[in-house]
Amino acid sequence: MPLPFKKGEPDLPDNRKAAMSRLHGLKNQFLKRPKYHEHYMTFMNHYMTFMNEILKRGDAEKIPTDEVSTSSSWYIPHHGVYHPKKPSKVRVVFDCSARYQGTCLNDHLLQGPDLINPLIGVLYRFRQAPIAFTYDVEKMYHQFRVTKEHQDYLRFLWWENGDLSKPPVDYRMKVHLFGATSSPGCANFGLKQIAEDHKVLGVEAAEFLKRNFYVDDGLKCVSSEEDAIDLIKKAVSMCAKGNLRLHKFVCNNQRVTSSIPESERTVVAKTSLELGQQGSTSIERALGIQWCINSDEFCFRLTLKDHPLTRRGILATVASIYDPLGLIAPVVLVGRQIVQEMCRQKMDWDHPVPEDLRPQWEKWRLEILKLPKVTIPRCFEPQDFGTPQEVQLHHFSDASLSGYGQCSYVRLKDENGKVHCSLAMAKARVTPLKQTTIPRLELQAAICSVRIASILNDELDYDSLTHHFWTD
Incomplete structure (x- = not known):
């Protein structure tokens, strides 16, 4: 596939010197941080092995000397980043948003339509049957090649064989890059x-x-x-x-x-x-x-970082809990209420937690460490359950002056009349800072139920669904 440019092939300025400057900055980091250098070099050795493999397949190439001065080209700086869960590894990131003379490669690329399936939809369907499996596409972006006339827009510099004493060499990728606006589409x-x-x-x-x-x-x-x-x-x-x-x-x-x-x-x-x-x-x-x-x-096995007891630190802790289906929404809601109270008191981001909120925060932080004891069955169907003959979705909504929310349950009935219910999704929200009435909040919760019901109706693969809504 070609790079989907907005207005044809752009006439970009020669940014090789800027890319060279970024590479020298990377070299200085290597000299100042030996451990970082070691990890980066380890990764780049694997990368060079990968380069040798894709060179055999014709997916990438070293640019011939007589083609280095091509007018329509762009150099992409790169750097290494640490994965928080893999501190001994470094991932090389190509910075397609790096600017030179007010422009960058991503400015000229179309994002294209959003073809990514909804995450919660994929997770819903992952819970419908007893035997589940997951797969991964190896280096997905790198498996799709770029047409020849656009490959010079994907140049980069690196020392051959990772030898810092040698002058940098020009390479060009022939595949779509992680970091380009167009690559996901x-x-x-x-x-x-x-x-x-x-x-x-x-x-x-x-x-x-x-x-x-x-x-x-x-x-x-x-x-x-x-x-x-x-x-x-x-x-x-x-x-x-x-x-x-x-x-x-x-x-x-x-x-x-x-x-x-x-x-x-x-x-x-x-x-x-x-x-x-x-x-x-x-x-x-x-x-x-x-x-x-x-x-x-x-x-839910959490690894909480020691953030400072400030509005910024508390928000970072609450936001670090990943729960796209809302299976522990009531627990997370308490943390959000604490953050909201600090907003209500108009505290600065780095203002220490006031004494009246500190016990509440410390209690909640201790309680969420017990989440590993909480487990949710992945499958909607229990063991030895027959083929579902009737599928219902029951949506419950409620509200109070401190928060409102909803939860949706899948109710299955098999050929033997056996019934089983499973929590499918939940959502909990703090009430607005501007005070409102309980009936209005009840309606907000009911609207939330309707929206979740619409998503479940579109994403679940059951032949027929009936919806039941419960509210005060």
Whole structure:
């Protein structure tokens, strides 16, 4: 695919000197921070290995000397960033927003339509059946090539073999970059197009690629082991047609896991298979949510940083709790109420917590450390539950002067008349600072229920749904 420029190929200024200056700044960081240098060099060694591989495939190349002075070109600075959960690793980021003479590459690129599936929709469907698995597309953006006439807009500088004593060398990427405004749209279009072009291999596998991927992470659940094995086989074959590799496989079923080559599994999946169901607490992240594979439950294991006891620090702690489905919404609401009270008192961002709020904050912070004891079943259906014959969604809403919210439950009834209810989603909000009446807040909560119901109705894959709304 070409780079989707807004008004044809732009005439950009020569920013090689600016990129060279950024590279020298990076070199100075290496000399001042030896540990950072070591980690960066380790990553770049792997990167160079990767470069050798893609050079064989023709995905990237070193720019010939006689082509370095091409007029239509752009150099992209890069730097290393630490992942907070992987302090010994560094990720190289290409800065497509780096400006030179008032412009940057991203200014000239179209973002394109939003083809990313809603995150909560993918998570909803991940809870509908007992056998669940996750997949990942290897280096998704780098699997889609850029047309030749646009590759010179993706140049970068680096020391050959990572040797700082040598002069920098000019390279150009031939694939879409992480950091370019257009890359998410291009990559997601490419994945969906592969599914459409090869759907003859399996309609369900094509739907999996189209509807159950959030960028490069795919989540899916099915009713039987045979269906899971067949779907995985077809999805892998379909992606292979477009030279995409599905890897980092995780599943809550040992037989399905055994059918996957060991090289395609995550470390967690391998460990889970070795330990079996007894005594294993293998946890994997499913779009950021912690999923205990063997017990098939969502859990909340928090690692809180020691932020200062200020409005800024308290907000950072509350915002660090990731819960897109609102499964622990009542707990998070208390923290938000404390932040709101500080806003009501018009405190500065770095003002210490007042004495009247300190006990309330310390109590809440101690309580959220107990969240690891809380688990939520991933699947809406319990074990030994039959095929759902009737599916209802019950939405409850309520309000008070301190907050309002709603919760939605999936109510399933099988052929034997057995009934089971599961929490699907919840949302809790603090009331506005401007005082309002309880009836108006009740209506706000009811509106929230209607909006959540609309999302659930669109995203869940049940054949027929009936909605029931409960409010004061």
